[in-house]
Amino acid sequence: MSPHIRTLTAGSSLQREGLNHQAIEDYLKTIYSLAETESPVSTSRVAAARQVKPASATSMIQRLASLNLVNYEKHYGVTLTEAGRAIALEVIRHHRLLELYLTQALGFGWDEVHEQADVLEHVISEKLEERIAAVLNYPEFDPHGDPIPAKDGAIVSVTTRPLIALAADQPAHVARIPDDANPEMLRYLAGLGLTPGARVVVSDVAPFDGPITLNVNGRPQVVGHKVATQVLVEVE
Amino acid sequence: MSPHIRTLTAGSSLQREGLNHQAIEDYLKTIYSLAETESPVSTSRVAAARQVKPASATSMIQRLASLNLVNYEKHYGVTLTEAGRAIALEVIRHHRLLELYLTQALGFGWDEVHEQADVLEHVISEKLEERIAAVLNYPEFDPHGDPIPAKDGAIVSVTTRPLIALAADQPAHVARIPDDANPEMLRYLAGLGLTPGARVVVSDVAPFDGPITLNVNGRPQVVGHKVATQVLVEVE
DNA sequence: GTGTTATTTTAGAAGTATCTAATTTTTTTG
DNA sequence: CAAAAAAATTAGATACTTCTAAAATAACAC
Numbered sequence: 001m002s003p004h005i006r007t008l009t010a011g012s013s014l015q016r017e018g019l020n021h022q023a024i025e026d027y028l029k030t031i032y033s034l035a036e037t038e039s040p041v042s043t044s045r046v047a048a049a050r051q052v053k054p055a056s057a058t059s060m061i062q063r064l065a066s067l068n069l070v071n072y073e074k075h076y077g078v079t080l081t082e083a084g085r086a087i088a089l090e091v092i093r094h095h096r097l098l099e100l101y102l103t104q105a106l107g108f109g110w111d112e113v114h115e116q117a118d119v120l121e122h123v124i125s126e127k128l129e130e131r132i133a134a135v136l137n138y139p140e141f142d143p144h145g146d147p148i149p150a151k152d153g154a155i156v157s158v159t160t161r162p163l164i165a166l167a168a169d170q171p172a173h174v175a176r177i178p179d180d181a182n183p184e185m186l187r188y189l190a191g192l193g194l195t196p197g198a199r200v201v202v203s204d205v206a207p208f209d210g211p212i213t214l215n216v217n218g219r220p221q222v223v224g225h226k227v228a229t230q231v232l233v234e235v236e
Numbered sequence: 237m238s239p240h241i242r243t244l245t246a247g248s249s250l251q252r253e254g255l256n257h258q259a260i261e262d263y264l265k266t267i268y269s270l271a272e273t274e275s276p277v278s279t280s281r282v283a284a285a286r287q288v289k290p291a292s293a294t295s296m297i298q299r300l301a302s303l304n305l306v307n308y309e310k311h312y313g314v315t316l317t318e319a320g321r322a323i324a325l326e327v328i329r330h331h332r333l334l335e336l337y338l339t340q341a342l343g344f345g346w347d348e349v350h351e352q353a354d355v356l357e358h359v360i361s362e363k364l365e366e367r368i369a370a371v372l373n374y375p376e377f378d379p380h381g382d383p384i385p386a387k388d389g390a391i392v393s394v395t396t397r398p399l400i401a402l403a404a405d406q407p408a409h410v411a412r413i414p415d416d417a418n419p420e421m422l423r424y425l426a427g428l429g430l431t432p433g434a435r436v437v438v439s440d441v442a443p444f445d446g447p448i449t450l451n452v453n454g455r456p457q458v459v460g461h462k463v464a465t466q467v468l469v470e471v472e
Numbered sequence: 473g474t475g476t477t478a479t480t481t482t483a484g485a486a487g488t489a490t491c492t493a494a495t496t497t498t499t500t501t502g
Numbered sequence: 503c504a505a506a507a508a509a510a511t512t513a514g515a516t517a518c519t520t521c522t523a524a525a526a527t528a529a530c531a532c
Contacts, residue, residue: 021488021489023488023489023490042509042510043509043510043511044508044509044510052489052490052491053490053491053492054509054510054511055490055491055492055493055510055511055512056489056490056491057510058510058511058512059489059490059511059512060488060489060490062511063488063489074497074510074511075496075497075498075509075510075511102364105341105371106364106367106368106371107367108363108364108367112363115361116360116361116363116364119359120356120359120360123355123356123359124352124356125351125352127344127348127352128338128342128344128352131342131343131344132342135341135342257518257519259518259519259520278479278480279479279480279481280478280479280480288519288520288521289520289521289522290479290480290481291480291481291482291520291521291522291523292519292520292521293480294480294481294482295481295482295519295520296519296520298481299518299519310480310481310527311479311480311481311526311527311528
């Protein structure tokens with residue numbers, strides 16, 4: 001019920017260091033996200049997520065290590081240093097604030113904000129970040145249910161599980177949907193009412209990756225296995 | 237495969253061609269602006285405006301020429317091709333829409349939007365451009381009085397002269413102030429009421445680059461020579 | 473019109489981020 | 503545990519944008 005909050009010392013940002021390379025920020029963000037699933041993060045996971053060849057990931061990881069943004073052990077994996085985490089969280093804060101701003105202030109759909117936020121996140125100034133946060137009244141979550149890190153790096157931690165793993169008759173609500181999901185899937189989910197906050201109760205999970213029968217905000221629905229692995233729910 | 241041999245038809249954007257290099261857009265924008273004063277544009281003017289060495293400008297101009305974005309004659313100068321002008325106008329449209337949006341929607345001062353718009357202009361999608369234009373009700377001028385090109389590249393042409401060149405007792409109004417002017421000067425000008433639309437009548441221009449005595453919106457003011465060369469007015 | 477000066481271009485290098493191909497290290501499997 | 507497979511790294515190349523230094527060209531001055 002009470003979200004766990006981790007506070008980080010506001011590390012120096014790349015901007016403050018005079019470095020502002022999109023690639024560096026993208027790698028740090030990627031490593032941060034991948035570490036949520038498994039840490040340390042392997043070169044191949046980074047390469048797959050960034051859509052580059054493993055050799056490119058190795059090269060960039062070595063560069064990040066030389067900048068003291070990651071701890072790197074050959075053939076083993078990477079973890080973020082405090083400095084690296086601070087930058088990752090700043091970029092993620094930008095990304096999520098932008099996603100929310102684009103939906104709230106500019107009429108974008110939740111299925112079309114990811115790509116635009118992915119480029120804007122690297123170029124907004126501290127002042128613009130602050131103004132956007134102010135207009136949105138310092139929000140805590142983006143349109144996909146992802147928590148927005150505070151300026152000091154504090155980020156709400158919500159314990160979730162995939163809808164597919166929810167026990168039958170266990171009341172829960174939708175917490176997050178990956179913002180980089182297929183836009184078509186996001187529109188499909190919205191059509192079913194499966195957006196953050198929706199109350200769900202699973203009634204049946206068919207075997208062999210079969211369909212999930214559930215109730216969404218009081219309405220009966222059936223979704224496929226793949227969809228049910230993407231939707232993250234929080235038990236009540 | 238040589239990725240630098242591409243044909244750009246007029247009206248096509250770099251994005252549509254899969255090219256999205258900030259540097260190219262910046263050079264085209266610079267050449268467009270410099271050509272308003274004098275065309276063809278010399279290498280040294282481009283270098284000075286972009287704050288790079290002349291050798292760098294030559295190199296980039298040759299690249300632009302190979303992309304058919306400029307017409308280039310060695311030791312003579314560059315002009316934009318239709319394709320180059322189309323891209324320049326698109327980027328300028330982005331820049332000016334963004335400057336206005338930042339002031340109108342996000343509370344920025346007219347002295348602090350240039351830098352932020354300079355980076356955002358390269359990364360906003362067609363859709364975001366359209367949404368911003370819509371929110372602003374398809375404006376024709378930015379906060380500095382610069383005309384905003386339409387989507388098809390049409391741009392209002394206003395005949396202006398520097399305030400310094402205005403005849404005494406000739407009624408005029410402020411048309412434009414360079415958006416890349418020193419922020420301090422912009423704040424100073426705003427303090428004097430010298431913003432786009434202000435009605436001005438010069439009563440005296442002192443010799444030897446001396447002060448200009450004038451009336452701004454009914455109030456007597458005195459400004460220096462340097463300031464009076466920056467403010468562009470339109471005779472009524 | 474010739475010599476001097478200023479401008480422009482060329483040549484060659486560096487730094488970033490990516491790639492392919494080859495090699496090395498780790499993991500898996502029989 | 504040894505062979506095979508998978509993963510990761512190194513080596514060397516390319517593209518982009520900039521630089522410095524040197525060479526070529528144009529403009530100017532007398």
